[in-house]
Amino acid sequence: MTLEHTSYGKILFNEIINISGDESIGEQPRKVINLSAYTNISFNQIFINATGLPQLNKSATLSLYNLSFTNPRILRDGLICPSEICTKISYAAGTLIFNVTSFSAYSAEESPATPAGGGGGGGGAGAVVKEKVSSFTVDKDLIKVMLKQGETKKEFLEIENTGEKTLDITIDLRNLRDFIIFPGGVSEYSFKLKAGERQTVQLIFNIAKDQEPGVYPGKIIIKGYGLQTIVTTIIEIESEKPLFDIEVEILEEFKEVVAGKKVFAKIILYNPKGTGLVDVEVDYAVMDIDGKVIIKEHETVAVEIRTSFIKDFTIPSFVKTGSYILYAKVTYEGVIGTSSSLFNVVEKPYVEKPIQ
Structure with a gap:
């Protein structure tokens, strides 16, 4: 099994992984696990909650992407990882690859420069100096x-x-x-x-x-x-003096979604001045954290004082895992109000099919 965030890193398990949960659908039991609740792959860090999901506490090959070190060394829980747990495979073009025997939090730091050798003297063994940790x-x-x-x-x-x-x-x-x-x-x-x-x-x-x-x-x-x-x-x-207000909030159960599925949000429009029933223009967009727009929608909504409704948005199957923003903009007579809500696209949960 492989877990990957294309910007930050990858976990490639070296053993067969079998995970299961307790959910069921209809009369057929189906076991579902949301891996994102137990794993984190972010910049210079890979973490698995092995206590919460011990089935993942297996040997694996880890890759950390986009590092800027010259000669990185591996850390486990912020300390230098023992050689019996971590084995460095390679480091090239900012990607550090290494094996681990079990899971915790792994990261990397620059290896300290090796001090120049001292002058001649007695034959006693040199003192072992513990390297200081940066965090x-x-x-x-x-x-x-x-x-x-x-x-x-x-x-x-x-x-x-x-x-x-x-x-x-x-x-x-x-x-x-x-x-x-x-x-x-x-x-x-x-x-x-x-x-x-x-x-x-x-x-x-x-x-x-x-x-x-x-x-x-x-x-x-x-x-x-x-x-x-x-x-x-x-x-x-x-706008400095918006004529209409808008609120958008992703429904709680859809704040994590798999690519290809729908996100549902509650939209509320207010007419604080109560100018009577009017049509307003509402624009929606889903964008990533860098501002790249994934999807756009537009509609006209009639509002008198306040109106609310649930609206769904299909997240394209090509969207990568990560954080995304649902953005809404209401326009009336050239004056604009805005709102947004954050959600995450996660890995597709592992599903164990029932034995027939």
């Missing part, structure tokens, strides 16, 4: 803000150095530079963070008065010593 945490993995044209808001990130080395932290705003600045008006930010220290970083969301209303997703990337954490960021911008 940090960020208190958020998602920021979602709603602003009007010309509006400014502040958000905060707390970054903690949970390792044993001083880290040079850099924060990359990528495609969000038009919307976010740091104090002092700068668009780049970096600082040193000693072991055990925390620092709160202020993000200033500043929207121009002529910014086109819409939903703008992106990533804030925090880096330090070859490690990287991504904070998914969604910015909803609506």
Whole structure:
């Protein structure tokens, strides 16, 4: 069995895997497991909850993609992985491949430079020095803000150095530079963070008065010593004085969906001024975190004061696993209101067919 996130990594089990659950359909029992609830493949990390799903606690070949190390070494739960558990196979073009005998959380870090040999002296054995571990945490993995044209808001990130080395932290705003600045008006930010220290970083969301209303997703990337954490960021911008409000919320049971299936969402439209029954234009889109639009839909809806309905969207079968945004925009007399809701496309659950 193989599990893969095409941007981050892959798990290739070296043994036959048999997993089962307790759900049933009709009179025929069928056992279903949602693997995404027990596994995580993200940047420079592969994790399986072997306690929750012990059937996956098997030997496997792991691949970590898009690394930037020169000579990486393997970590298990943040510590150097013992040779009896981890065996490095290769590292080329940013992909580290290695075998593991069982599961926990695996990642990688840069191997320290080998110190030059000392001068001559006695023949005693050299001391064994334990290498210090590098790691940090960020208190958020998602920021979602709603602003009007010309509006400014502040958000905060707390970054903690949970390792044993001083880290040079850099924060990359990528495609969000038009919307976010740091104090002092700068668009780049970096600082040193000693072991055990925390620092709160202020993000200033500043929207121009002529910014086109819409939903703008992106990533804030925090880096330090070859490690990287991504904070998914969604910015909803609506007209300075919207005439209509809209809310969109993915139904709870559809916040994880398999490609090729439908997502159901509740849509609510408000006419706060109660101007009578009017037709408004509603546009929908499903997009990835980089802003690439997957599907689009448009309809005209009659609204008097408030109307709500359930709408479904079919996710194309070619869509890869990851986080996606359902975006809705209501337009009336050229004035725009916006809303969005986040959901995840996951691997197809394993299904054990009943024995006939």
